[in-house]
Amino acid sequence: MVESRPTQTTGPTGRWADPVARLSLPPLPREVINVNSEGRRPTGPVKGFGSLWRRTYAIRLVNSAATPAEVIRVWKERFASFWPPAGRFYGADKPIDAGDMALLNLAGPAGITIATGILVIYADDVSFCFISAEGHMFGGLITFSAYQDQGTTVAQVQALLRASDPLFEIAARLGLTTKPEDQFWHGALKNLAAHFGVEGQPVRQQAVLLDRSLQWPQAKNIWYNAAIRNALHTPVRWLRGLGAR
Amino acid sequence: MAQSTVDIVVRSPAAGSKILDVQGEITGSAEEALFAALSTAGSDAGTILLNLSAVPSIDSTGAGLLIALLARVRNQRQRLLAYGLSQPCRRAFELTHLDEAVGVYADEAEALASL
Numbered sequence: 313m314v315e316s317r318p319t320q321t322t323g324p325t326g327r328w329a330d331p332v333a334r335l336s337l338p339p340l341p342r343e344v345i346n347v348n349s350e351g352r353r354p355t356g357p358v359k360g361f362g363s364l365w366r367r368t369y370a371i372r373l374v375n376s377a378a379t380p381a382e383v384i385r386v387w388k389e390r391f392a393s394f395w396p397p398a399g400r401f402y403g404a405d406k407p408i409d410a411g412d413m414a415l416l417n418l419a420g421p422a423g424i425t426i427a428t429g430i431l432v433i434y435a436d437d438v439s440f441c442f443i444s445a446e447g448h449m450f451g452g453l454i455t456f457s458a459y460q461d462q463g464t465t466v467a468q469v470q471a472l473l474r475a476s477d478p479l480f481e482i483a484a485r486l487g488l489t490t491k492p493e494d495q496f497w498h499g500a501l502k503n504l505a506a507h508f509g510v511e512g513q514p515v516r517q518q519a520v521l522l523d524r525s526l527q528w529p530q531a532k533n534i535w536y537n538a539a540i541r542n543a544l545h546t547p548v549r550w551l552r553g554l555g556a557r
Numbered sequence: 558m559a560q561s562t563v564d565i566v567v568r569s570p571a572a573g574s575k576i577l578d579v580q581g582e583i584t585g586s587a588e589e590a591l592f593a594a595l596s597t598a599g600s601d602a603g604t605i606l607l608n609l610s611a612v613p614s615i616d617s618t619g620a621g622l623l624i625a626l627l628a629r630v631r632n633q634r635q636r637l638l639a640y641g642l643s644q645p646c647r648r649a650f651e652l653t654h655l656d657e658a659v660g661v662y663a664d665e666a667e668a669l670a671s672l
Contacts, residue, residue: 329648358653433652433653434620434652441617453617453624455617472621523629525628
């Protein structure tokens with residue numbers, strides 16, 4: 313049963329977050345891997361290294377009466393619950409709002425968990441937006457939105473991305489980060505649609521290369537590369553685990 | 558496609574520069590108008606100035622459009638400046654770091670004086 317919510321704001325009447333210099337994460341469960349996240353600076357595509365892509369994923373909530381505002385309200389309230397098993401989202405225990413910070417634990421290669429952070433920079437009734445932090449595989453700006461198209465509500469994820477550093481750019485060109493990214497958002501959108509009783513709808517995907525060039529001054533971002541730092545930290549975590557037994 | 562939320566006029570304040578007078582809210586629906594205006598401005602001008610004094614608000618998709626616009630301008634070997642930012646626009650520039658890549662000025666006179 314979808315709760316009725318008649319108000320729907322069109323146009324950007326939302327709220328931008330107050331700028332923050334560094335991430336300060338909410339209280340986290342003990343089992344969470346929080347390496348290379350606390351204290352990192354928000355970045356985004358302007359400070360990324362690789363080619364600039366816009367990747368858009370959308371699903372039509374066919375035969376659902378949910379309005380765009382209802383979809384976004386539920387998405388904000390239950391954001392983490394729609395994530396596929398390949399990732400975990402640890403945010404504050406409340407609906408997502410501008411200024412929130414969160415930790416992500418993402419499945420990486422060879423069983424490594426990649427920990428990284430995000431800042432919610434903008435939210436309104438029909439959208440909200442994350443920007444990535446130092447160390448994330450992408451300098452990314454990701455907007456989650458919902459809108460009406462020919463009488464059907466559409467839920468959409470649109471990511472503006474540059475790989476953060478040369479290593480992640482190589483991985484992106486080999487599809488090692490982009491394919492899992494695509495699969496991840498397909499899964500998240502299908503889970504969201506299922507909440508509204510919509511099953512079997514395809515996720516439409518579009519990837520547009522906006523700027524082929526590389527931003528070489530940002531190559532230094534590799535210092536914070538979350539894959540490297542989490543890989544180096546993994547043996548430490550294993551040893552600590554053994555010591556705790 | 559959704560109806561554009563902006564109107565843009567292109568003018569030439571001085572040799573080698575073009576001003577895009579943007580009026581309205583910058584949202585995702587502004588994409589066609591923004592890039593059409595950039596095409597009208599052409600790649601000959603060394604500097605593109607965004608006059609945002611008639612832009613009361615911007616959403617995150619609109620901020621993404623400005624990041625894409627910045628990439629296009631740089632590819633054309635041009636500089637991008639902006640002036641007349643409202644508080645929401647200023648905040649969007651800060652949070653996305655556009656303010657570190659785009660020269661931001663209070664008004665047109667100050668922006669032109671920087672050329």
